[in-house]
Amino acid sequence: MNCPNCNAPVFNYNLNIQTDIGKCDACQQVFKLSASFKCPPSQTTFSYELDLSQVPEDMTINKNVDGISLQIKNSIGYGLIASVLPISVFLFFYFFATEVIDFESIDAKILYIIWGFGAIFGGFMIWLFLQSIFGELNINLTNRGGNIEKGIKIFGWHSTYSFDWKTVSGIEEELTYYKNKNQMQPFYKIVIYANQRIEIGESLTDEKRYFVLKYLQYYLGKVKTTGKLQ
CATH class of the missing domain: 2.20.70 (Ubiquitin Ligase Nedd4; Chain: W;)
Structure with a gap:
């Protein structure tokens, strides 16, 4: 804190x-x-503004008779750098080590630890690589409520959350801290205070997270004041 x-x-x-x-x-x-x-906000008035002409890159808004949907794709450029670069560094040092170190002379338990670490690291990097290309955050809103999907839907690696506008008391950005090498690093996310606490936007850039926050607050205000999204 x-x-x-x-x-x-x-x-x-x-x-x-x-x-x-x-x-x-x-x-x-x-x-x-x-x-x-920080307690869930208690709001009696809902007055929000949103400029729909300033939609960030890799985000799409679709309107239809059933409601409004916002689709957010992950940034492939940043994702590729974040996943391919560590893999390249790891492979470089691995092949360098095979030329310098005689693995046959190393105890089997130590080799299992090395291979286990490599498998865990490689699996995480592969997941990050797939997330950077196929990962999405989909927010579908209707006059009654909303449905949120995040993750890699094409492989079934995703989570789904639903809420009713009547149960939503507020939507806010929340700042927490996590410890990293004896330093406290900020961690931002969007929290929907509904019948269940819904947290999204942890992996979004600041620009995208800010737009998603204003997007949700805007339509929450419309529903609370007019009863309709449009």
Whole structure:
């Protein structure tokens, strides 16, 4: 979590859940943990704006008699770099190692560990490669509610979430932190507060995630105020 005073990340060793106290190393602010937790928004008015002429690249909006759909494809360029580059580096060092290291003299258990790591790493990179080409986020909205699909649908590797507009109290961007090499890194996602908490947009670029957020907020406002999407 981040400090309510200076917004700097607060590390776990400065959080005491039992006493409900947290302390920030950056500004030395002492605060109550319970007062800093973000609760689902309670909104009585819904007024949002959206410029549909500013649709980011790799995103498509379709309107029909049943409702509106937004299709978001992953960026192939970034995905290929993120997947092919680590694979190339791994293969380079692997073949370099085969020329330098005598694998026949290495204990079998160590070889199993090496091959196991290579299999796990390779599997993850293959999934990332496929995600970069075939991965999509589809948001289908009707006057009654919405249906969200994310993942690689062509291979059946996807998740589906549904919600009713009547149960939606708000749609917000949420910022959390995860620890990476003793540093707290920001992690953004879009949260739909409905009959179930729906989280999307974790892998989107900032531009795409912002548009998806405004897109959902805009049609939530239309339904809450007029009862219809269009």
